[in-house]
Amino acid sequence: MKAGLGVNGEYIYQQEKHLTVLKTSLFFANDGFIVYDCKGHLLFRVDSYGRDKGQLVLMDAHGRCLLTVRRKRPSLHQRWEGFAGERSEGQKPIFSVKRSSIIGRCGMVVEVLNNPGEEYQIEGSFGQRNCRIMNAGKESMAEIRRKVDASRNVVLGRDVFSLSLRPGFDGAFAMGLVLVIDQINGDDYVQDYKAEVFPTTDD
Structure with missing residues (x-):
C-alpha cells in the first residue's frame, strides 16, 4: 500500500527519516525555509x-x-492547492488542503485529487510545533516537533523544528504541507512567538 502521494521518488525513504527545518524569518510569515537531512x-x-x-x-x-x-x-476554508513542479497556466493540482472549519483554530483536511480514496488529516498546534499528518486510518505519517539539542538537552526556539517522516511517505509532499500549514497559521505563529519572546508584565 502506498504511504503517501509521490511528488518526487528521490524523497521517499525506506526508513524513518528525521529532517531539520529552519524558518528564516521570525516576524513575517513565510519569508523562507531551509531543510536539512539528518547528516x-x-x-x-x-x-x-x-x-x-x-x-x-x-x-x-x-x-x-x-x-x-x-x-x-x-x-x-482557506483552501490551498499543490502542483507538481513549477505551476503553469491550466495545470491541474495534485492535492488540496483546507481548514476543517472556518471558525477558530482547527485541523486541516488534505485531499489527493488523482486518488479520491487517499486523504490525510492534520491535527495539533503548528504554533507550538506539535502536530501530526495522519492518513485515513489515523496512522501518523509525519510529525512536526520542537527540535532538541541532544548535546545540551535543550529545546530550541520555534524557528527550528523537526519533521519526522514515516517510511514511504514522500518528504517533498510533507514539506509542501508544512508550507501550507505555516501560511494558514502564520498569524497565530507570529502572535504566539512575540508573546513568548516579549511577554507583557503588569506594573
Missing part, C-alpha cells in the same frame, strides 16, 4: 522574497522546482 546536507529550500504572497515554490538544494503551493481564491 546536515541541504535538502529543500523555500525563498518567497519577491514572490506572489499567495504562491510558494519548494525547491531542491540546486534550485530545481519540486512543488508549487497556491492559495485558491475565494475560499472560506
Whole structure:
C-alpha cells in the first residue's frame, strides 16, 4: 500500500527519516525555509522574497522546482492547492488542503485529487510545533516537533523544528504541507512567538 502521494521518488525513504527545518524569518510569515537531512546536507529550500504572497515554490538544494503551493481564491476554508513542479497556466493540482472549519483554530483536511480514496488529516498546534499528518486510518505519517539539542538537552526556539517522516511517505509532499500549514497559521505563529519572546508584565 502506498504511504503517501509521490511528488518526487528521490524523497521517499525506506526508513524513518528525521529532517531539520529552519524558518528564516521570525516576524513575517513565510519569508523562507531551509531543510536539512539528518547528516546536515541541504535538502529543500523555500525563498518567497519577491514572490506572489499567495504562491510558494519548494525547491531542491540546486534550485530545481519540486512543488508549487497556491492559495485558491475565494475560499472560506482557506483552501490551498499543490502542483507538481513549477505551476503553469491550466495545470491541474495534485492535492488540496483546507481548514476543517472556518471558525477558530482547527485541523486541516488534505485531499489527493488523482486518488479520491487517499486523504490525510492534520491535527495539533503548528504554533507550538506539535502536530501530526495522519492518513485515513489515523496512522501518523509525519510529525512536526520542537527540535532538541541532544548535546545540551535543550529545546530550541520555534524557528527550528523537526519533521519526522514515516517510511514511504514522500518528504517533498510533507514539506509542501508544512508550507501550507505555516501560511494558514502564520498569524497565530507570529502572535504566539512575540508573546513568548516579549511577554507583557503588569506594573
